[in-house]
Amino acid sequence: MHLGNLELDPRKLIYFVTIIEHGSLKKAAKFLDISQPALSASMSRLEADVGQKLMERGPSGVVPTRFGDLIYAHARLIRDELKLLERHMIDRRSRQDNAIRFGALPSLSVTIIPKAVGRWRAKYPNESLQIIQKVQIELLHALLGRELDFMVGVTDSYDVLSGLKQRVLFRESLHVIARKGHPLFLKAELGWADLVSFPWVSPPAGRYDTLLENVLKNEGLPSPASNTVSSSISMLKSLVATGDSLALLPRHAALAEIREGALDCLPISSPHLKRSIALFMRDGYEMQPAHRDLLEDVRAVGTEVSRQCEAFQMT
Template identity: 55%
Template sequence: MFEIDPKKLLYFATVIEHGSLNKAAKTLHVSQPALSTSMDRLEAEMGMHLMERGPSGIVPTSFGEILYCHARLIREEVELAKRALLNARNGEVESIRVGSLPSMAGSVIPMALGRWRAMYPDGDLQVVENAQFDLLTGLLRRDFDFVIGLTEVFDMLDGLRQQVLFRDNRCVIARPGHPLFEVENLTWDDLVKHPWISPTSRRSHSVLEYVMKTLNVAAPQQVTVCGSLSLLKSLVATSDYLALLPFHAASSEFADGRLVALPFEDPILSRNIAVFFREGYEMDQPRKDLVACVKEVGLELSRTAPAP
């Protein structure tokens, strides 16, 4: 296994972006021969050809393209660290930054924010919705102060803590008139005969795959993985696709008759929603109150969700 020198990675990213050792050397305030030697050593240490000269200058090879993507991210992380340290030293108050699952962002989070705003009308707040893996990765990178997510499909415990807020109840959603409404006493075997659309957890599996693996049930033959909640609901409403969603995430579609919940229940449809934060992170009172609002709303909505 080769070792990668972080400084050489930063140099490499600059060379690729400028397409020239001479221009990159001027930007980095090093001599062109020293930079050339550094790049030669990087390739030797990795045992890979990373750059080649093209008509427009230096361009990355296929290996170099992979390395450049990561090198650029490392450089951005260094700059973010510098900025965060300067802000902390200067006593600047940071915005509250929250990450949320898309299924929470349609009702739980907006309602919670409304209650929190009544307490902190001038509070500076940023909310981002994304897939679970991206949220937790961002949390580790300090993109967020905390994340509202699910305890299932969670394999990034190192450096993070979680606190369960409420139990969320999902249902199998379908369009009105779906063929499965003619089937009595629905089972998972009945459900998997139809196509599904599943929210992604952004790793090697989707949320639906996690459920099927837990139940030891064969996965549906046709599964479309989707990162957009609105697209997911539109596909279900206009086709024979099925999907798993909390009732509150599709309450407006249920109310206007575009979607309905199949008469199917299973303990696996309940899931824990938790707040995730970094190990050692201490919340101030506004952040604690925001988490409390999320918990309060989540408990209320989970109690009022009707049975299918």
């Protein structure tokens, strides 16, 4: 790899990324299946090539210098692109290159996505479909990295939206979920300040804040003292059902447990609990009929389920 008069070996860059991510030369050497002296010598040559120190030992292991952090950011992209190329080549050999790769939030994958896929399968029984469930920021990066064809997520503002476009599919409401018999159900006038003193379980919202922190901030309240973050909706519901923890979820994501009497929605609301669910896709991406029909089924099911949940809440 030539950059002007600078020549860099992509293999050394990948070695460097591995060291930073593992935090030590010993662990990186084991992962790469090479000797530690050979890895150390390779890094010395890389530092000589760029003319600056890239790493130093800190209390928690090997960490990048300021310049090393810049090299790491670019080298990681090279590593990820090579992995993506490898996956595409494997897909071609296994005849999976026509598969639809669709990303969705875990909370949508409990009820809405299965129902939508069921409808879509009646029209496309032989299409290959891969459904990836991740938190939103990970889905956006996967979409930008061309690991996904499109995704369905929340219309929040993220710094990675350059190169993407979005279209709202439906609106839904979040609810404070608690176990049946939680002490807060006995409180006559329930306010958000009452909820902060209890432990919470939250799905990640983005790179820094959880969804709960964003809502409480808009309510003028601090974050709860105890908050467990989990990207697994099943884990989240289990933790709420077996203790006094609270969680924010759309009603449809906990509908089975509500019907069984294990969970229920606390009688509290906020305008900040409304959110839009949207299609995200790369600029210039052209959808095929099967793609468009899948998204139409997601939109239709999402709209129906959200209306049903709202009607249930009012009864």
